[in-house]
Amino acid sequence: MGDPAALAGMLPFDSIGLYEQPKPRFIFKMPRVVPDQKAKFESDDLFKRLSRESEVRYTGYRDRPPEERQMRFTSGCREGHTEIAFISTGTNLQLVFDHSPYNNRGCDFQKENGKVHIVSRFIMNGVCVRWRGSIDLEKLEGIGCLELDEERAAIEDAALRDQIERYNQRLRDFEDKQRAYREHGEELRAHSHVHAQRFHQSRQPPHGANPTHPHAAHPVHIKPHSQGALIS
Numbered sequence: 001m002g003d004p005a006a007l008a009g010m011l012p013f014d015s016i017g018l019y020e021q022p023k024p025r026f027i028f029k030m031p032r033v034v035p036d037q038k039a040k041f042e043s044d045d046l047f048k049r050l051s052r053e054s055e056v057r058y059t060g061y062r063d064r065p066p067e068e069r070q071m072r073f074t075s076g077c078r079e080g081h082t083e084i085a086f087i088s089t090g091t092n093l094q095l096v097f098d099h100s101p102y103n104n105r106g107c108d109f110q111k112e113n114g115k116v117h118i119v120s121r122f123i124m125n126g127v128c129v130r131w132r133g134s135i136d137l138e139k140l141e142g143i144g145c146l147e148l149d150e151e152r153a154a155i156e157d158a159a160l161r162d163q164i165e166r167y168n169q170r171l172r173d174f175e176d177k178q179r180a181y182r183e184h185g186e187e188l189r190a191h192s193h194v195h196a197q198r199f200h201q202s203r204q205p206p207h208g209a210n211p212t213h214p215h216a217a218h219p220v221h222i223k224p225h226s227q228g229a230l231i232s
Contacts, residue, residue: 010094010124031163033156034126041127041148046091050146055087056133058140073140077107077116084135084144095120095131114138121149128152 034040041047060076060083061069076082080099085092097120098106108117112134120131124146133144 010122031160032123032126033128033153033160035160037127037153037157038148038150040125041129044125044127046089046125047127047129047146049089050086050091053133053143053145054089056084056135056142056144057087058135059083059085059092069140070138073135074116074137077109077118080107082118082135084133086144093120093131096122115142118144121152123156128156 041051058069058073061072064072073082078099081094081096083092083094095118097118106119111117115134115136117134118131122129122131128149130147130149130152131144132147133142135142135144
């Protein structure tokens with residue numbers, strides 16, 4: 001059985017309203033590596049086991065005849081990829097490497113007769129590692145181990161620091177915008193309050209003046225009755 005956790009952990013090197021709060025328009029991508037790669041490589045149990053030179057075997061095309069598997073393995077190596085497993089732990093790895101015929105740093109058929117020497121770099125569980133080993137072209141078995149890739153680790157560490165700094169800067173800019181919106185809103189509310197007070201005061205009568213009744217009584221003139229003749 002393979003180790004799905006280890007396999008999954010491998011990475012190749014490759015207009016706003018008046019009072020509306022601004023929304024963040026950036027996403028923090030998950031880092032490719034952990035902050036202290038060397039410490040994790042030296043302390044993690046899985047890396048401790050895989051860093052010891054162990055027996056490995058080719059795991060591709062298990063249902064095919066041996067001759068076809070040998071051909072498939074050789075063809076895959078020349079294309080720059082293969083699949084292996086550590087026999088002791090069952091950990092499966094998908095290896096990708098430089099297959100240029102003018103560059104033997106990743107795949108070398110000339111170093112040892114009947115074997116291919118492979119060096120594959122990748123990120124596993126947040127740590128930059130390098131698989132180094134050799135596999136017999138006929139038996140499709142060999143030996144190999146994982147090493148900490150310090151050169152690549154330094155590059156990824158610098159990229160991680162830059163990513164964190166850019167994220168923090170965007171976060172600071174976002175907080176500054178929020179603060180500016182809050183201050184602007186408070187200024188508008190204060191101005192509206194002052195304007196409302198002035199308007200209310202302008203509608204009040206002068207101090208000490210009697211308010212005029214909207215319906216003042218008109219004077220009533222009573223005429224005396226005319227003296228009429230007495231009828232007997």
